[in-house]
Amino acid sequence: MGFKSVVLDFDLEAPGLCYKFTVSKDGAPVDVKRGLVDYLFDVVIEGKKPGSILEYTKEIPIPSTDNPLVTLFPAGRAPTADYWEKLCRINWHDLFYSPDPKGVKLFLDLKSRIEESLAPDFLLIDSRTGVTEMGGCCDNNFT
Incomplete structure (x- = not known):
């Protein structure tokens, strides 16, 4: 239908959207270098x-079109040790509940950067299920 979409893998504890897409003829998953973490x-x-x-x-190529219609914003290079170390160092509680919380501003800025750089028609977010600090910021900042 020609809509541009950004797919954000915000399921940081169990990332896997890179396995749902491929950019190669052999069907191998997307080779992720960097991501949200x-x-x-x-x-x-x-x-x-x-x-x-x-x-x-x-960018994820779509058969039968030359336009980049899907952009994957992966969680990162999971399941590498570097990914888990970086994720563990991010203090989600401090981001939102410290005396000087920066979380809301950080994610609103990220949303703005996605809008400006990629201009998607849709932003699809794969977030963690349940009520968590990580999942909660998806509901409150990207809607």
Whole structure:
């Protein structure tokens, strides 16, 4: 139908959207270099200014079209040790409940960057089930 979509893997404890897509003829999963955990780690832990989100995403080709209609924003290079170490260092409670919480602003900024850089018609988010700090920020910041 020609709609552009960004698919965000926010199921950080059990990421797997990269296995649902392929960019190769042999059907191998998307080769993920960086993703959401890397973005959050860079900004929250390393204190880096957010750069282009394009370095954290991967275009997924759609058969019978030359236009990049689906962009995957993977969780990261799970199940590597580096991925789990970065995820464990992000303190979700502090992001939202510390005396100077930065979480809401961080995720609203990320949403704005997705809108500006990728201009999707739809933002699809795969989040963790249940009531969790990680899952809660999807409901409150991306809607």
